[in-house]
Amino acid sequence: MKIGFIGLGNMGSGMARNLLKYCKANAIELMVMDLNQAVVEQFVCDGAVAGESVKNIAQSCDVIFTSLPSAVQINQIAFGAEGILENAKEGTTWFETSTNELAQWQKITGAGSAITLVDAPITGGAEGAAAGTLSMLLGVEHEVLDQFEKMLASFTKRAVRMGPSGAGYVTKLAQLHLNYLVAQGIGEALMMGAKANLDLNVLHNVLQNSCAQSYVVDSYIPKVLDGSYDQSFALGLATKDMRLITELGSHLEIDMTLGKRVYETYQSATEKYGPDVPHLSVLKLIEEQNSQLLRSQC
Numbered sequence: 001m002k003i004g005f006i007g008l009g010n011m012g013s014g015m016a017r018n019l020l021k022y023c024k025a026n027a028i029e030l031m032v033m034d035l036n037q038a039v040v041e042q043f044v045c046d047g048a049v050a051g052e053s054v055k056n057i058a059q060s061c062d063v064i065f066t067s068l069p070s071a072v073q074i075n076q077i078a079f080g081a082e083g084i085l086e087n088a089k090e091g092t093t094w095f096e097t098s099t100n101e102l103a104q105w106q107k108i109t110g111a112g113s114a115i116t117l118v119d120a121p122i123t124g125g126a127e128g129a130a131a132g133t134l135s136m137l138l139g140v141e142h143e144v145l146d147q148f149e150k151m152l153a154s155f156t157k158r159a160v161r162m163g164p165s166g167a168g169y170v171t172k173l174a175q176l177h178l179n180y181l182v183a184q185g186i187g188e189a190l191m192m193g194a195k196a197n198l199d200l201n202v203l204h205n206v207l208q209n210s211c212a213q214s215y216v217v218d219s220y221i222p223k224v225l226d227g228s229y230d231q232s233f234a235l236g237l238a239t240k241d242m243r244l245i246t247e248l249g250s251h252l253e254i255d256m257t258l259g260k261r262v263y264e265t266y267q268s269a270t271e272k273y274g275p276d277v278p279h280l281s282v283l284k285l286i287e288e289q290n291s292q293l294l295r296s297q298c
Contacts, residue, residue, distance in 0.1 A: 001028050002028065002029045002060050002061045003028055003030050003031070003061055003062070003063045003064070004033070004051055004057035004060070004061035004063070004064040004065070005031070005051075005067075006034070006051070006054065006057060006064065006066045007033075007034060007068045008032060008033075008036065008040065009034070010126040010129070010232055011067050011097070011126060012065075014126060014129025014131075015065070015122070015129050015134070015155045016065075017046075017130070018132040018154050019065070019151075020043065020048055021154065022150075022151060022155075029049055030043075030047075030048045030049065031050070031051040031056075031060060031061060032048045032049070033052070033053070033057060053082065054077045054082055054083060054084060055083075058083070058084045058086075058088040058089075058092070061088075061092065062089070062091070062093070063092070063093050063094075063148070063151070064084060064092065064093070064094045064095070065095045065097060066095070066097060066098065067122075069098070070098070070100075071100050071105075074096060074100055074104065074105075074108075075107075075108070078111075079108075079111070084115075085113045085115070090114040091114070091115070093147075093148070096117070096118065096119055097121055098121065099169075099172055099173070099240075099244065100119065101247065101248075102169050102173075103251065105119055105165075105169060106166065109165050109166075116144055118138060118144065118165075119138070119139040119140075119165060119168040119169045120138050120159075121136070121168050121169055121171075122135065122136050123135050123172060125219070125233075127232075128157075132154065132157070134155065134156045134157060135156065135159075136152060136158065136159040136160065137160055137162050137167075138160065138161050138162060138167075139163060139166050139168035140161055140164075140165070141164070142161060145159065145161050170248065173241075173245050176242075177259055179216060180242055180262050180266070181258060181259075181262055182216040183280065186217060186283075187282075187283040187285075188286065189203075190221065190224065190294045191287075191290055194292050194293075194294055195290065199297050200225055200295070201225065201296050204217070204222070204225070207221070220280060223280060224283055225294060225295055225296040226295075227295060228278065229278035229280035229281045229283070229284075230280045232278075234275060234278070234279060235274070235275055235278065235282060236270055236274075236276060238279040239263075239266040239269075239270045242259070242263040243263060246263050265282060269281060269282040269284070272284075272285070
């Protein structure tokens with residue numbers, strides 16, 4: 001068996017590194033590909049094989065994983081003479097782990113390929129990817145998931161079947177919707193504390209031990225208070241996610257009042273600070289509006 005992994009960014013590199021351990025233990029060849037050749041070379045030094053091209057990986061591998069920024073890149077590797085759909089062997093399984101547009105994925109699944117296509121977005125952050133503790137949200141039939149249980153367990157803590165094709169993407173966007181809503185909320189909550197001269201570290205501890213506790217509270221607040229704004233994820237990607245969320249809401253005929261408001265805020269922050277700054281830079285807006293930095297007290 002050969003496995004291909006395309007996309008070795010913050011999330012993909014962690015997943016692929018844990019998958020490589022599984023491959024070594026089971027005498028499986030792992031082929032990797034990324035635009036950053038330095039990262040590819042690191043994997044090759046550790047025992048992986050350079051995939052060279054999407055076409056080569058598609059023709060060689062029985063299982064393919066992809067971790068890419070958006071539907072643009074996913075469609076680029078899916079379609080065309082050099083793409084996965086044209087070149088993959090019959091019976092190949094493609095796990096697409098990105099945060100993608102449901103409508104775009106439906107174009108891929110509707111292309112009539114003889115391979116098994118699985119929407120399999122992951123959640124748990126770059127730290128979870130490195131630790132192998134991600135949750136994978138799958139749009140797949142039970143019998144397909146059963147075949148790959150041990151393989152998926154090599155880089156996830158949970159691989160959950162959410163329903164048929166498309167269900168994984170919908171679940172991921174629902175989770176992200178709540179994530180970005182709460183991220184906006186911590187800015188206002190911290191600002192109330194700052195304006196009232198509370199110690200924000202103590203406030204954070206209280207929030208962690210109250211009904212407000214969440215991953216966002218636990219992980220994001222320290223990265224606001226130290227001024228780093230969480231450099232593991234870019235503001236432009238967060239804004240893209242919010243666009244997908246509001247578009248899915250429109251597709252499902254849901255009035256996304258809160259989602260639209262949050263999306264507008266992320267758009268404003270991206271226009272002001274640029275797409276490449278850390279994603280929690282969105283909270284700079286409330287800091288500037290109130291002339292107050294949200295920082296730990298010395």
